[in-house]
Amino acid sequence: MTAAAVDETLRAATVAVLAEHGWDGVTLERVAERVGRSRVTLWRQGLTVEGLLNALLDELAEDYRDTMWPVLTATGTGRELLVRSLNALFDVIDRHVPLMLSSDLVFHQEQARNGSVSFLDPFERFLREGEADGSLHPHGRISDVAEVLMVAAAFTYVHMRGRHHWSRSRVRTLTLDLVLRGIVDP
Numbered sequence: 001m002t003a004a005a006v007d008e009t010l011r012a013a014t015v016a017v018l019a020e021h022g023w024d025g026v027t028l029e030r031v032a033e034r035v036g037r038s039r040v041t042l043w044r045q046g047l048t049v050e051g052l053l054n055a056l057l058d059e060l061a062e063d064y065r066d067t068m069w070p071v072l073t074a075t076g077t078g079r080e081l082l083v084r085s086l087n088a089l090f091d092v093i094d095r096h097v098p099l100m101l102s103s104d105l106v107f108h109q110e111q112a113r114n115g116s117v118s119f120l121d122p123f124e125r126f127l128r129e130g131e132a133d134g135s136l137h138p139h140g141r142i143s144d145v146a147e148v149l150m151v152a153a154a155f156t157y158v159h160m161r162g163r164h165h166w167s168r169s170r171v172r173t174l175t176l177d178l179v180l181r182g183i184v185d186p
Contacts, residue, residue: 006055009035014052019102056099057110061117064092068122078130085122090157090172101162123150138183153179
């Protein structure tokens with residue numbers, strides 16, 4: 001089953017079932033019910049639960065990789081590149097808000113299936129670079145700071161955009177200010 005075989009209607013239905021029932025509660029029958037088809041019809045089309053969930057994760061991982069690539073190949077201070085990586089993360093989230101709202105395990109599920117994208121690598125890299133060039137002052141192990149930074153930024157952004165319907169600029173400004181305070185000396 002390839003991601004291309006899962007259309008937007010099936011993606012949306014899978015996300016809705018995921019939001020209601022969690023990762024273990026996604027069934028072909030529940031997804032079929034959401035789209036007004038029978039489970040057998042989806043099965044005959046070659047669809048599986050694993051294929052539906054993988055399509056969601058593949059799309060997220062590909063978007064993240066493609067969006068982060070220009071940041072990873074750019075030049076600048078560690079702080080400048082970290083801010084760019086956070087904005088790139090926010091761009092990805094904006095394109096996947098329903099999926100991100102459905103479960104706080106999205107990034108973990110991608111990594112658990114041995115996905116090709118490490119969501120933390122850019123944050124670790126730019127924290128190290130910022131520490132080396134003096135533009136950032138992370139307090140603690142870089143890997144720990146990167147994880148807290150990414151989770152704090154990502155899920156604050158998801159919640160404020162998806163649940164409170166804040167504008168992109170409002171939530172970006174406040175989230176960036178908040179997460180950078182812990183790694184930038186006053």
